[in-house]
Amino acid sequence: MKTVTVDLGARSYPIHIGSGLLGASVLYDPCLGSGQVMIVTNTVLAQHHLPVLQGALASRSPQTLILPDGEATKTLATTERIWDALLAARFGRDATLIALGGGVIGDLTGFAAACYQRGIDFIQIPTTLLAQVDSSVGGKTGVNHARGKNMIGAFHQPRCVIADLDTLHTLPDRELRAGIAEVIKYGLIADAAFFDWLEEHLDALLDRDADTLTHAIAVSCRTKAAIVEADEREGGVRALLNLGHTFGHAIETGVGYGAWLHGEAVAAGMVMAAELSARLGQLPAAAVERTRSLIQRAGLPVHAPSSLDADQFLALMAVDKKVQAGRLRLVLLRAIGQAELRGDTDPGALRALLEHFPRGP
Amino acid sequence: MKTVTVDLGARSYPIHIGSGLLGASVLYDPCLGSGQVMIVTNTVLAQHHLPVLQGALASRSPQTLILPDGEATKTLATTERIWDALLAARFGRDATLIALGGGVIGDLTGFAAACYQRGIDFIQIPTTLLAQVDSSVGGKTGVNHARGKNMIGAFHQPRCVIADLDTLHTLPDRELRAGIAEVIKYGLIADAAFFDWLEEHLDALLDRDADTLTHAIAVSCRTKAAIVEADEREGGVRALLNLGHTFGHAIETGVGYGAWLHGEAVAAGMVMAAELSARLGQLPAAAVERTRSLIQRAGLPVHAPSSLDADQFLALMAVDKKVQAGRLRLVLLRAIGQAELRGDTDPGALRALLEHFPRGP
Numbered sequence: 196m197k198t199v200t201v202d203l204g205a206r207s208y209p210i211h212i213g214s215g216l217l218g219a220s221v222l223y224d225p226c227l228g229s230g231q232v233m234i235v236t237n238t239v240l241a242q243h244h245l246p247v248l249q250g251a252l253a254s255r256s257p258q259t260l261i262l263p264d265g266e267a268t269k270t271l272a273t274t275e276r277i278w279d280a281l282l283a284a285r286f287g288r289d290a291t292l293i294a295l296g297g298g299v300i301g302d303l304t305g306f307a308a309a310c311y312q313r314g315i316d317f318i319q320i321p322t323t324l325l326a327q328v329d330s331s332v333g334g335k336t337g338v339n340h341a342r343g344k345n346m347i348g349a350f351h352q353p354r355c356v357i358a359d360l361d362t363l364h365t366l367p368d369r370e371l372r373a374g375i376a377e378v379i380k381y382g383l384i385a386d387a388a389f390f391d392w393l394e395e396h397l398d399a400l401l402d403r404d405a406d407t408l409t410h411a412i413a414v415s416c417r418t419k420a421a422i423v424e425a426d427e428r429e430g431g432v433r434a435l436l437n438l439g440h441t442f443g444h445a446i447e448t449g450v451g452y453g454a455w456l457h458g459e460a461v462a463a464g465m466v467m468a469a470e471l472s473a474r475l476g477q478l479p480a481a482a483v484e485r486t487r488s489l490i491q492r493a494g495l496p497v498h499a500p501s502s503l504d505a506d507q508f509l510a511l512m513a514v515d516k517k518v519q520a521g522r523l524r525l526v527l528l529r530a531i532g533q534a535e536l537r538g539d540t541d542p543g544a545l546r547a548l549l550e551h552f553p554r555g556p
Numbered sequence: 557m558k559t560v561t562v563d564l565g566a567r568s569y570p571i572h573i574g575s576g577l578l579g580a581s582v583l584y585d586p587c588l589g590s591g592q593v594m595i596v597t598n599t600v601l602a603q604h605h606l607p608v609l610q611g612a613l614a615s616r617s618p619q620t621l622i623l624p625d626g627e628a629t630k631t632l633a634t635t636e637r638i639w640d641a642l643l644a645a646r647f648g649r650d651a652t653l654i655a656l657g658g659g660v661i662g663d664l665t666g667f668a669a670a671c672y673q674r675g676i677d678f679i680q681i682p683t684t685l686l687a688q689v690d691s692s693v694g695g696k697t698g699v700n701h702a703r704g705k706n707m708i709g710a711f712h713q714p715r716c717v718i719a720d721l722d723t724l725h726t727l728p729d730r731e732l733r734a735g736i737a738e739v740i741k742y743g744l745i746a747d748a749a750f751f752d753w754l755e756e757h758l759d760a761l762l763d764r765d766a767d768t769l770t771h772a773i774a775v776s777c778r779t780k781a782a783i784v785e786a787d788e789r790e791g792g793v794r795a796l797l798n799l800g801h802t803f804g805h806a807i808e809t810g811v812g813y814g815a816w817l818h819g820e821a822v823a824a825g826m827v828m829a830a831e832l833s834a835r836l837g838q839l840p841a842a843a844v845e846r847t848r849s850l851i852q853r854a855g856l857p858v859h860a861p862s863s864l865d866a867d868q869f870l871a872l873m874a875v876d877k878k879v880q881a882g883r884l885r886l887v888l889l890r891a892i893g894q895a896e897l898r899g900d901t902d903p904g905a906l907r908a909l910l911e912h913f914p915r916g917p
Binding site (some may be wrong): 271283304309311334336337340345347348349429435 | 603632636639640643644667670671672673675676696697698701702704706707708709710711765790872
């Protein structure tokens with residue numbers, strides 16, 4: 196087991212990474228307050244992993260709430276279901292919520308914890324690679340709105356994160372690849388050596404080799420933790436984590452949530468950001484090609500959806516949270532391993548990118 | 557104008573208290589970011605005060621959302637109306653919400669700001685005495701749930717608070733008195749000299765004398781600010797602000813929101829807390845009588861509702877947020893000006909109080 200600590204003063208917490216962690220009571224004990232415990236999960240994970248978790252928490256007699264699987268669950272209405280269940284069972288402010296699931300369950304449960312009686316503890320047990328390297332680290336919680344992804348939410352740090360590689364055994368290949376998109380992102384924005392390592396070890400990662408996965412997750416979490424420590428509430432450097440996300444969110448919203456996985460949309464978005472950086476003369480063509488090539492080898496899309504033309508892209512990007520004072524802010528690349536936030540992107544170059552970027556299904 | 561500063565590091569903010577402040581652009585300018593501005597208010601306040609505020613903000617072309625008056629508005633459904641309006645108008649993370657109203661508008665708008673895109677700025681313009689001395693100070697935001705008051709919410713500090721005495725001109729006498737209940741509370745929990753001052757100046761306060769009001773509001777805000785500074789998220793001393801509130805919330809829930817005003821329920825609750833303290837042998841009978849007498853002189857209830865018997869009280873108090881590990885925590889008095897949080901209240905003494913406390917309409 197490797198442990199990465201996110202150092203946020205009174206809100207610091209450990210991320211435990213390894214195999215066989217789900218059933219280890221010893222990991223939960225230090226993070227559970229004196230109050231009641233409720234596990235929130237979905238129908239698929241309840242089948243595969245819930246009994247082990249319930250066993251580990253048996254002495255606390257946890258309640259369980261099982262939600263439908265999928266992004267459509269990540270709504271305010273579902274959050275209300277969690278709040279209703281907590282109130283019906285008379286949970287107090289000393290209660291703990293445990294999120295067993297991917298980003299949907301984690302973001303939703305974290306948001307429910309953030310606003311229940313103005314904030315109770317929660318523990319993240321991310322069961323997808325994407326959630327293990329991204330959404331479970333950094334305290335962003337929230338739900339979708341018909342007009343945009345993650346529009347309603349809060350910053351609320353978990354008490355601990357337990358990333359058990361065993362939960363990845365049942366993860367479909369497509370979702371594993373979507374998680375690798377975010378792993379590649381950490382190389383692109385902050386760590387050229389890790390990008391090199393990924394070029395070398397991508398096949399082992401795709402084969403789910405345990406040591407390779409552990410290293411990739413630990414480096415990703417450490418990179419994200421360092422950025423979150425420097426900027427917990429996204430006033431500055433944390434925005435770099437959004438490489439590919441402004442394009443990606445436009446894709447996800449444009450094609451309808453769930454048609455593209457988040458990681459797939461971000462993968463295409465990172466290629467778009469790299470190519471825009473090259474069009475603006477700040478990134479060599481060879482770096483764009485290495486980016487595109489690694490993403491393609493990971494089985495991820497390097498095209499935009501054919502259903503979205505440039506005008507639709509621009510309209511969708513205009514509602515993104517990264518818009519400030521009416522100006523679109525984009526994360527661009529200076530090199531592999533070096534990203535920067537830009538609020539002055541030439542609109543002509545952006546439109547040219549959106550018009551000429553390859554489209555696919 | 558008096559200004560009280562709430563010192564919370566990066567989240568510090570001023571509370572301006574005085575007459576003619578609503579239309580003073582100079583007070584808003586330092587608190588407004590670069591983004592769009594939306595005023596949230598209710599139908600009654602829109603008639604009396606909205607034009608002056610819109611005038612002060614004219615250079616920012618604020619949008620306005622006018623909600624129904626009353627506690628029934630303080631729901632998650634209304635919060636969604638605010639979020640829908642913000643998204644429809646494409647408000648970004650640099651936007652500011654302005655709450656023009658009493659506790660309902662303030663708590664609701666603050667919660668909407670707390671969770672819109674994980675937190676945007678907001679300004680409080682409290683228009684009731686209760687909101688000026690209580691809900692607009694300290695960052696507690698939230699909405700009611702069918703199973704309890706303020707069950708869903710967040711801690712989110714305003715950028716500034718503008719308490720304009722002119723907005724109290726249109727306040728009904730009953731609501732003025734409800735605000736005085738919370739003013740009396742500050743004397744009871746932390747400031748015996750202020751309690752003495754209130755005994756002397758209560759009539760001037762009831763007559764809405766401007767200097768008397770300014771002093772009472774400033775002392776109340778300073779007392780609350782000092783407590784919030786010591787304990788922003790209610791881990792300890794902040795709980796003292798809940799004197800009378802556990803009984804009060806039970807009353808409000810038991811008779812149905814709005815039948816008793818919050819301040820009325822807290823007034824009765826403070827007499828109950830004082831009397832329970834005396835029953836436990838920790839407060840002299842004379843102090844109970846001074847408490848009861850001042851509250852009665854303020855035209856506030858010193859009885860509990862006849863519709864609630866002891867069992868109903870106990871059941872309603874059991875869902876209160878102050879319950880920890882299944883144990884009721886109550887704020888009791890050691891003296892006028894000295895409160896303490898107790899988690900070990902003798903259940904027999906509590907039941908005896910609830911059985912014998914006078915009932916009224």
